Amino acid sequence: MKVSKEKVAQNREALVQAAARLFRERGIDGVGVAEISKQAGLTHGALYAQFPSKEALAAEALADGVARANGWMTARLEGREPTLTDHLDAYLSSQHRDDLGGGCAMAASASEVARQPRDVSVAFTNGFSQLVGIIERTLAKSGSAAERRQRSLAITAAMIGGVAAARASAKASPALSDDILVAMRRLLDEVGAEAKPRAKRARVTRR
């Protein structure tokens, strides 16, 4: 039966949300359209009324998942200006590592995206650039803009790599997994502090 415009929008949103979470948890190839539709309270036919293919849904789900994670990074500390350390503590936390379904879509899917079609890569790239901007805003305004961007690019990719490596080693060695998170937090903290003009780099004592 036909359905109100409002309901249509709700259903589409439910499909995207369900897909985003399931793709993060089990990978794009690891979940079927039947399960996504079911979790959104619909049948698979409804999915094809909204999206031309599973791949199109994947692109939209990744875009949504990435925007949501980035929004959380910035909204979390409303009021005060977030520092790089704030972002590192949140992103490179064991909570984030252990929350595959609820966490950043880039960390959950980085190596998979390389094998997906262009539009999925576009969604990744947009989210990545956005996170680079968030990191860049926390760096002191020393050096040229190009240097700051370059540094932010590397820090962002390192954050993603830190979470991905911590997750990949978690089942085999929880201790190594924790160590990776701690080591990456400390390294990037130093790197960020370094960007500050002439400030004597403090010995980082964070656990």
Added chain:
Amino acid sequence: MKVSKEKVAQNREALVQAAARLFRERGIDGVGVAEISKQAGLTHGALYAQFPSKEALAAEALADGVARANGWMTARLEGREPTLTDHLDAYLSSQHRDDLGGGCAMAASASEVARQPRDVSVAFTNGFSQLVGIIERTLAKSGSAAERRQRSLAITAAMIGGVAAARASAKASPALSDDILVAMRRLLDEVGAEAKPRAKRARVTRR
């Protein structure tokens, strides 16, 4: 028919090699046992004479792929002692990024391994620890052993993240992808130089 011991070992090796390459190129869920067997010059039944399941083959293929990549990192410069810069230039190169099938299995599969069973995670962890050791050997002997290990852990995860992020963005924005590699190479180079005792950190001019 029965087959000589030598031939059995050859066939097993061919299966592992074919699986390792295909898994890197298309993901574990993206390739079937039929194609792996065919590429090894066998039928899928032969695969099950050697391995109890596709998953067991995946674990062995990852272990092999990781060991091979690490071997290449060290063997490449036989004779002289490799520096951190040598490793960074090789690992964070556009050639490595563009050679999904032939490159490092950890960069190709990092985010996928998180969803695989324990034995796959074990293979990742072994390879990761090995690469950490390779990196650690290039760092100056300043600071405590624990500090050097921590730094190597972070550098290794960052290298993997750099290649994974560069690959994920390559289809959408080749320029961004290149920038990520350059930025990560420069950042980690600085980080490595820093570890040297009291040496004034040189401005890094590598392209």
Added chain:
DNA sequence: TGTACATCAGTGAACGCGCGTTCACTGATGTAC
């Protein structure tokens, strides 16, 4: 060394299953008059 035979890697047909996608149909919505 020569012969008889047990072993077992490899073959290829077959298994049930879930995949992504299509399609005839339904019926409440939203529009035209």
Added chain:
DNA sequence: TGTACATCAGTGAACGCGCGTTCACTGATGTAC
């Protein structure tokens, strides 16, 4: 405002297909005598 009807999101059966795995069988290898 009330009525007639076109629209189209959603349903659920059906499609062909390739998946991972099993199994009866083959026949050269390697062993026991």
